[in-house]
Amino acid sequence: MPEPRNIGWLRQVLAAQGVTLRADLPDHQVITQHPLGADETRPPVASTIGRIDLARVLLPTANPQLVTRRLALGLHVVADQPEGEGAEPPAGGGARASAVDWRNRFGGNWITSIRDQNPCSSCWAFAGTALVEAMLKIEHAYWTRLSEGDLHDGVGSRCADGNNLGNVSTFLSNHGLADPGCWPYHTDDAAYAPTSDRNGRSVRVPAFTWIGDVEQQKQWIDSTGPIATWFDVYQDFDGYSGGYVYRRSTDPDNHERGGHFLLVVGYDDGQQAWICKNSWGAWGDHGYVLVGYGEAGIDQYAKAGLTGLNPDPWTKRRLHNGNLYESGNGAAHRNFEAVSVHSGAVTSYWREGTSPFPWASDKTFAADATHAPTLTGTTYDRNLELVYRTTGNRLHHWWRAGGGGDWNDGGVFGPTDTAGVPGFVQGDYGAPGNFEVVVRTADGRLAHWWRIDGAPWTWQESARFGANIAYSGPSLVQGDYLDGGHGNLELVAVTTAGALQHFWRSEHDGVWHDGPTFGAGVASPPVMIQGQYGMHDEAGPHGNFELCVAVGGAVQHWWRDNASGSMVWRSSATFGHDVAQVVGLVEGSFGMNLEILVRRTNGQLQHWWRDGAGWHEGPTFGPTDPRRPVVRKPTDVLTKLDTHLIRPR
């Protein structure tokens, strides 16, 4: 620790130069310093942590590349098996990689964009947020933008206050982390006032794992992801400009400025350096710095790792549609939830997110449904909510608490001449966001309805648009094309000519616009999402639209090239057999695999998924028409799974 500096010290320094300090300043007065960004509560000293049992600490991952790495490192656990694979891969015991850089690993980037904490001393909030964002991409395969302000102000810090990773871990594990729409980053010490639906739009975060041993820190980076670190900043750090490894100058005039937190996104034994993400905007090497091993206290304290994140429904809202939804439930926080209709009743199903991925039925309710409901997770405490067309040609809303329990009747609404499958999303108008529904009516048009986000929860018709519509489907998306601060509503429906037609509505004029038509011979409802293929990071470019629809007993997969800006719909693949209708589509945690549910011609549901090798046929489940559903217990199919990995729902 540097010597204390007070007025007495300064008086001596100046006296040595023949200068007399003004006499009215008391010698004992400390020349105070704000401690950069990290306060004096440093992480645990590295040597006090000892080695940890990585194989025991690490949770199952759905990241297929990491499964391979863990196998090579001998860190395999059974529930890490990739989706659809049943064979037990051989255990390895190989050495860790000599260099890892999560900015360019397994063929892509896993780190969110560089941010700027300026002018606040909030490096700790930025390092913590960057860690959560990176681990969501690695563990759950999606980009998201979370709020440093939610963490900074939630902890109760002012702009000038330093803080520490221990407080970050405590806050995140107690309260999670929300998005900027809930509470953004402020630099004006605004009183913390997140939106009322914060609990339903927060990523749930376990406590950090402290890793003291430098070799194990590298193993963690190789097998799991980035880690957050303390670092002593000296004056010469400001001038780092990239292209070399930072080693602090030993010039006595190069004073320490205080502690700082960074995110370590990799390491390079060849250069003997950590690869670190800073939060000073376009500083250094495009926001990054290579810090030499052991330099400026970087290895003196334990570093913080994170695993086992539980994503929220809000930041994944564009990644699912129809009757299939990937929730945060289950041991690995990636259970599938599904609903289906048999003889007017709705049955909810779920699939455990770890091998061997058993499907099980859950609850049966309602008696007036005509076909598979459109299901989503909402910011109302992670509720599951659904809408379907009734036998009386209206729409019916049901909801269930996110953690389980019975389904509750949300009431009947909508046009009296409903004649299609509804699209249903929670939008970004208000917080909690309004519900938006678009459905075909008997006159061959499309009706847009919305529900306000508070009592009396009134549903209202907003518009009718389109013409000669034969089928609507769960193909309503509020995408990330922002206009007036809100995402455009996007929809694809089927015309009476058998083509798919894209419609969109912007905030700018509030009018639904006719978009292009594509495809032919379509005679069933389409399902559409906005996925994240084509994105470099959470900032863009726009992710592609993905659409699946049944044609002639098979599934056609279409996608619109948003990432390149061409906006052209392209046909990707035709696959499957005995398909009556595609009812659900998800881009989920399993390495951005596309997952669909189809209703087969015999009434059963069937799961298909697409990975890098193409589309794969999954299991069928549920009853054939017209029998009532057969309820299975998940334990019926738990033949290989470590049952301790399943948490009660």
Place this chain on the structure above:
Amino acid sequence: MSRWTDGLPDTLRVGVGQAVVLPLTGAVGAGNSWTATDDDAGVATTEVLLAPPATPPAASSEASEVLVVTGVRPGRTVAHLRLGRSWETTDLARHDLAIDVG
């Protein structure tokens, strides 16, 4: 005026051979630092000193750097203070300090 320059005087008097210390509200956590340039160093000199962490740690304070103004000979000069980042051209704050030495 801004949060960074609140409390800084517009004018300062200092004797020849004397020094006056002004605490500067800093933003070092985000990479900012104060710099000072003098119109006439023959009248007064200015120097920004970084104050390392005190022992025991002081409560969080917004004073991270100090400006030492030393009188050299009688006269008037102006010190131009800038708070910003070395890699950026925009400043977080600027302040002109008139110094009377007598």
